[in-house]
Structure formats: structure tokens, C-alpha cells
Amino acid sequence: MSYEVDTPVFAGPFDLLLHLILQDEVDLYQVSLGGIIEAYLAEIQRMEGVNLAVATEFLLIAATLIELKSRRLLPDTSDLDLEEELALWEERDLLLARLLECKTFKDASQALKALSNDASLSFPRIVGMEDQFLGLMPDLLEGVTPNAINQAYLRATAPKPQLDLFHVTPVKLTVAETVESLIEELPILGKTTLKHLTKSSADRVEVVIYFLAVLELYKQGVVDLTQIKTFGDLTISWLGFDEDADFANINTYEG
Structure with a gap:
């Protein structure tokens, strides 16, 4: 379950807000992160117990949004030297990797939950075979005679025909x-x-x-x-x- 936000520019799951900001479909400058955090803290105070999964997800995405907003408020980095520019790109890649890791674990948890739900509908057989069926096992040696075994042995040990290679020109170059x-x-x-x-x-x-x-x-x-x-x-x-x-x-x- 994801925390729901309601702002003048967006209403819906918190992780969807982050996705839309990364896709530039929602202006990050118009999103009041302070208002979202205050509303979330008020919601926690009203709750009898804190959902650790929802709280962890909220903290991660909130920290990501704060970092994104602070990056966009920085002045133009065109005059930075190469090392500083590479450092900024490295931090951006780490941020995206963190978001991807978060989504991966979320999708994996949903898949495991679906498998668990399917497994809960099945029940294993815990009893043995009924007495009337114990003698119905097939006889694996039925129809097998000593002569048939001998013929199978002769076929297995018969020499294989040699392939004639007279038409293949030998390699003369080394x-x-x-x-x-x-x-x-x-x-x-x-x-x-x-x-x-x-x-x-x-x-x-x-x-x-x-x-x-x-x-x-x-x-x-x-x-x-x-x-x-x-x-x-x-x-x-x-x-x-x-x-x-x-x-x-x-x-x-x-x-």
C-alpha cells in the first residue's frame, strides 16, 4: 500500500508522483514537499500503529524528491570542471539506481504475494495409496525375454561403420x-x-x-x-x- 498525496498539481500514490516528476510530467517546483511531509506526519499521529513498509517507502521517496529539488535549484553547471561534472553525473546515476532498486523490490514483493495467494488455494496429498491400488503398478519386465536382452546387447556392441574419407583432401600447410x-x-x-x-x-x-x-x-x-x-x-x-x-x-x- 502506497501513501496517497493530494496537492494542487497532483493527487495519487506517492511513488507515482516521483515517477511523473522524473518523466517531467509534473513540475517539481510546484510540488510543496513540506506540505506533503506535514500531512504524512499528521496521518501517522492519527494511526494506531505505523506500517513499517509504507513508512520506509515514504522516507525513501521523500528523500529522493528533496535531492531532486535541491539539484534543480543549483546554478548552471556548465562552468564546472570535468571532475565535478562527472561527480554530479555519478550521483544522478546512484539516485536512479536507488529508485530502480526500490521498484524492483516492490514488484518482487507483489509477485511473491501473488504466488503465496495461489499456493494457499492448493492442498498437498498427505495420505498414501489406497490398498486396492497397490497391486496396479506396471510390471516393467513384462514381455522382456532373454533373447530380446541378447539382441539389444549385440546391437549396442556392434562395431560402427567407418566413414570413408578418401574424398577429403589432407591439409598440406602447417x-x-x-x-x-x-x-x-x-x-x-x-x-x-x-x-x-x-x-x-x-x-x-x-x-x-x-x-x-x-x-x-x-x-x-x-x-x-x-x-x-x-x-x-x-x-x-x-x-x-x-x-x-x-x-x-x-x-x-x-x-
Whole structure:
């Protein structure tokens, strides 16, 4: 239950007032926060007991409205330095996060209440099965014979047919060979692209091998890689051969 307010510019739930102010549908300057707080305190005095949930929600939203109003009464911040401006934006983000967290818990509590109401309408079965139904359990081995079990075993252990791969061309290019080729080619080119290096590749596997070889060169610090946009062409710049580079342990690509 939300606290109801009645002002010249708005009448309704208090949290809805905050939402409308954030959406600029209600002018914050025309809302008298002092009058709202005084009316709320008078309402608490008339109540026999204080609803902790409503009181907590009111205090949170009232504090938020006061902070919003004080922020809007400040002078223009266009002359603030970058750090002060970032600090203001950070406080604004924290404020919005606090409001979102409040709404999240409120929605979650309503959902849990609905589930609780639905659960209260159901009653679990607490008795066992009646005697007349105890013998009605199905026989899981009915119709299963030793011969059927034997046939199932033979099917499970039968060797699977081997796929004939005679038509698949084996990969002749390796990452290590491609690295050696690039070490000879890149110093001459200076700067090139992966697309240029793979323009004569026969299939995608060779393109992948070239890419792995370029990454190995980058790992050893002998090339620099640049990609202007996502999925764009990869520019490769030769930096010079490093005496500390170790290409001896490059794994050969086996396909």
C-alpha cells in the first residue's frame, strides 16, 4: 500500500508522483514537499500503529524528491570542471539506481504475494495409496525375454561403420611453415593485410592457418595488428625481427 498525496498539481500514490516528476510530467517546483511531509506526519499521529513498509517507502521517496529539488535549484553547471561534472553525473546515476532498486523490490514483493495467494488455494496429498491400488503398478519386465536382452546387447556392441574419407583432401600447410614464409615475406612488404596474404588460398582452412601464423608473430612481438572496424580487414605491420623471439615450439596444424 502506497501513501496517497493530494496537492494542487497532483493527487495519487506517492511513488507515482516521483515517477511523473522524473518523466517531467509534473513540475517539481510546484510540488510543496513540506506540505506533503506535514500531512504524512499528521496521518501517522492519527494511526494506531505505523506500517513499517509504507513508512520506509515514504522516507525513501521523500528523500529522493528533496535531492531532486535541491539539484534543480543549483546554478548552471556548465562552468564546472570535468571532475565535478562527472561527480554530479555519478550521483544522478546512484539516485536512479536507488529508485530502480526500490521498484524492483516492490514488484518482487507483489509477485511473491501473488504466488503465496495461489499456493494457499492448493492442498498437498498427505495420505498414501489406497490398498486396492497397490497391486496396479506396471510390471516393467513384462514381455522382456532373454533373447530380446541378447539382441539389444549385440546391437549396442556392434562395431560402427567407418566413414570413408578418401574424398577429403589432407591439409598440406602447417602453421610453422606459414610462419617461416611470413618472416621472409613481411619484411619486404612492410605493411599488408590478411586479405592480401590469403588471396590465393585454396580454402578456408588455409585462411585459418594464415591467421594463426599471424597471431603467433604478434605474440612474439615482430608484427603489429590493426583493425579499424569490427569484422574489418586485419592490417599487419612488420616491426622487425626480435632476437628473443622463439618459433621453435610452434605446433603443426594437423587439420
